[in-house]
Amino acid sequence: MSAGDNIPTLEVRDLQTRFHTRGGVLPVVNGVSFTLGRGKVLGLVGESGSGKSVTGFSIMGLVDAPGQIEGGQVLFKGQDLLRLSEPERRALRGSRIAMIFQDPMATLNPVLRVDAQMLEAVHAHVKMSNTEARRLAASTLELMGIASPEERLLAYPHQLSGGMRQRVAIAIALLHGPDLIIADEPTTALDVTIQAQILSEMQKLVRERGTSLIWISHDLSVVAGLADEIAVMYAGRIVEHGTVDQVLDDPQHPYTQGLIASLPDVNQVNLSSAKKRGLRLRQIPGMAPNLLNMPGGCAFAPRCPRASSVCNEMPEMSTQAGHQVRCFHPGTAVEVTA
Amino acid sequence: MSGKKKTFDEHSIWWRVAADFLQSRVAVGGLIVLGLVVLAALVAPWITPQNPYDLMQLDVLDARLHPGTPSSAGGYTYWLGTDGQGRDLYSAIIYGLRISLLVGVGSALFAAVIGTLVGLLAAYAGGKVDAALMRLVDLLLSFPTILMALMILAYVGKGVGNVVLTLVLLEWAYYARTARGQALVETRREYVEAARGQGIPRWRILTGHILPNCLPPLLVIGALQIARAITLEATLSFLGLGVPITEPSLGLLISNGYQYLLSNEYWISFFPGVALLATIIAINLVGDQLRDVLNPRLQK
Numbered sequence: 001m002s003a004g005d006n007i008p009t010l011e012v013r014d015l016q017t018r019f020h021t022r023g024g025v026l027p028v029v030n031g032v033s034f035t036l037g038r039g040k041v042l043g044l045v046g047e048s049g050s051g052k053s054v055t056g057f058s059i060m061g062l063v064d065a066p067g068q069i070e071g072g073q074v075l076f077k078g079q080d081l082l083r084l085s086e087p088e089r090r091a092l093r094g095s096r097i098a099m100i101f102q103d104p105m106a107t108l109n110p111v112l113r114v115d116a117q118m119l120e121a122v123h124a125h126v127k128m129s130n131t132e133a134r135r136l137a138a139s140t141l142e143l144m145g146i147a148s149p150e151e152r153l154l155a156y157p158h159q160l161s162g163g164m165r166q167r168v169a170i171a172i173a174l175l176h177g178p179d180l181i182i183a184d185e186p187t188t189a190l191d192v193t194i195q196a197q198i199l200s201e202m203q204k205l206v207r208e209r210g211t212s213l214i215w216i217s218h219d220l221s222v223v224a225g226l227a228d229e230i231a232v233m234y235a236g237r238i239v240e241h242g243t244v245d246q247v248l249d250d251p252q253h254p255y256t257q258g259l260i261a262s263l264p265d266v267n268q269v270n271l272s273s274a275k276k277r278g279l280r281l282r283q284i285p286g287m288a289p290n291l292l293n294m295p296g297g298c299a300f301a302p303r304c305p306r307a308s309s310v311c312n313e314m315p316e317m318s319t320q321a322g323h324q325v326r327c328f329h330p331g332t333a334v335e336v337t338a
Numbered sequence: 339m340s341g342k343k344k345t346f347d348e349h350s351i352w353w354r355v356a357a358d359f360l361q362s363r364v365a366v367g368g369l370i371v372l373g374l375v376v377l378a379a380l381v382a383p384w385i386t387p388q389n390p391y392d393l394m395q396l397d398v399l400d401a402r403l404h405p406g407t408p409s410s411a412g413g414y415t416y417w418l419g420t421d422g423q424g425r426d427l428y429s430a431i432i433y434g435l436r437i438s439l440l441v442g443v444g445s446a447l448f449a450a451v452i453g454t455l456v457g458l459l460a461a462y463a464g465g466k467v468d469a470a471l472m473r474l475v476d477l478l479l480s481f482p483t484i485l486m487a488l489m490i491l492a493y494v495g496k497g498v499g500n501v502v503l504t505l506v507l508l509e510w511a512y513y514a515r516t517a518r519g520q521a522l523v524e525t526r527r528e529y530v531e532a533a534r535g536q537g538i539p540r541w542r543i544l545t546g547h548i549l550p551n552c553l554p555p556l557l558v559i560g561a562l563q564i565a566r567a568i569t570l571e572a573t574l575s576f577l578g579l580g581v582p583i584t585e586p587s588l589g590l591l592i593s594n595g596y597q598y599l600l601s602n603e604y605w606i607s608f609f610p611g612v613a614l615l616a617t618i619i620a621i622n623l624v625g626d627q628l629r630d631v632l633n634p635r636l637q638k
Binding site: 094111124 | 527529532535536538539542547
């Protein structure tokens with residue numbers, strides 16, 4: 001066991017996932033690498049289309065045609081998942097590695113009762129009697145803060161509220177006590193108070209059980225409160241990776257700085273409403289690049305205020321201010337006057 | 339769906355479907371007629387004065403009697419008249435309904451099972467298997483049904499079992515196409531992705547998760563196909579290729595009376611025709627309402 005303790009739960013090395021579309025080959029995940037220790041929480045942040053969800057799906061082995069994993073390694077406790085056969089991967093999915101999806105309405109089967117869906121998930125991996133499986137299901141629901149779980153087991157998804165549905169979906173992911181959970185924006189569809197409750201419950205569970213968690217989100221504020229580390233993705237690559245404090249307090253990549261600057265400022269919100277209304281929200285100029293027609297070098301260069309001729313080359317990861325940054329012109333943000 | 343329920347109700351969606359179904363009076367009327375028809379067919383021996391399939395009970399001297407004539411053996415009245423062989427038409431219609439319903443429900447059931455399996459297989463396998471199966475379906479659906487039925491029956495011969503077989507061969511394609519289309523739609527839903535993420539085997543996802551979501555449209559097709567099968571059986575019997583002459587179904591009764599229509603002996607064709615019409619309309623009304631209730635796009 002002592003040897004096993006040193007092996008990280010997940011190590012992704014140079015992951016390449018491409019989508020072969022009629023228009024051409026899209027490098028959706030383009031050389032993503034990161035390491036996630038036992039019980040650690042990684043926030044994977046980026047805008048829509050940055051490849052953060054596909055990274056999650058690639059780790060799960062759920063990438064469907066026209067997508068294909070074409071390179072790299074996904075080491076789960078030292079074992080390369082990409083070399084496993086489909087039955088071997090299936091055995092890990094849901095038991096050791098679980099996934100939670102964004103829309104709890106869509107992820108629960110509308111015509112099956114909660115108990116049917118939970119028992120199915122139990123029986124997919126463990127042989128046990130229905131009574132035992134039921135007990136496990138009920139106790140896992142209780143773990144997610146669901147009152148009278150026996151009653152909820154008899155409900156159909158449409159009879160549950162949005163927050164309740166997501167708790168059920170998370171409980172299904174927790175059934176087998178996985179070592180790694182990949183959560184793909186699971187609180188985005190929920191209102192803020194429910195979101196906060198579920199976040200704190202997740203955080204507690206992960207801490208108690210030593211489960212590693214990848215929290216995919218576009219919402220920096222959610223990730224800030226939950227994660228140990230943040231990896232910022234842009235156009236299929238990680239552009240900045242460090243601890244929460246490093247990335248949020250001293251971002252080095254201009255894209256990360258833009259993301260943080262585009263958050264509405266709390267101080268602005270506190271201004272009187274007349275004044276507040278006049279203030280513009282900051283945005284990053286330009287648009288995310290078309291993956292079919294990527295700039296030769298740094299993908300962010302066309303939108304970057306610091307871009308220069310060197311940016312026509314792809315920058316490598318380098319250590320800046322104690323964490324990893326992929327930029328030729330890293331540096332602390334200069335306050336932009338609006 | 340309609341009206342918010344304050345209490346935590348434990349009714350399944352099928353309960354809601356039933357409640358929605360009862361909203362339409364016409365459909366309820368159809369359901370009642372259909373219920374009576376099925377009931378009559380089930381208890382036929384106890385509600386009919388004569389077994390029209392037992393040649394010993396038939397009296398040829400009683401052939402083609404007017405409605406309301408008492409039987410020569412005495413004991414009962416031919417309220418709906420008799421046919422060319424001296425069958426009491428009322429008894430013959432009730433027994434004929436038995437055959438019609440048996441053929442209709444039996445063929446629809448078998449066709450539904452086979453068609454659904456083929457459709458799910460096509461959706462699951464994809465690629466060449468899918469293409470091959472669907473071209474076969476296209477081929478079957480593009481042929482004139484009656485012509486195909488006549489060809490098959492000419493080959494396998496008459497009889498209730500063979501009629502059912504013929505109808506199954508002709509009708510599974512409808513279910514296959516619907517099941518495949520629905521399964522393809524459902525496969526792209528997120529709950530399938532989630533089920534895969536739970537490590538549930540693919541065939542279990544197909545049968546346990548996707549199939550239940552495909553059932554509503556298949557149910558509607560099933561209801562309408564029962565009506566179609568009954569009509570088709572009647573047509574085949576009318577053409578002389580359906581059930582044996584000694585065990586007339588509704589179609590054969592109509593066919594037998596057809597030659598007497600011009601000599602004012604209307605009842606031999608008329609009453610079986612009315613029974614057939616009522617049954618078909620009732621099934622169609624029920625089927626239409628089912629479609630409205632189960633189609634999410636038409637829901638309030």
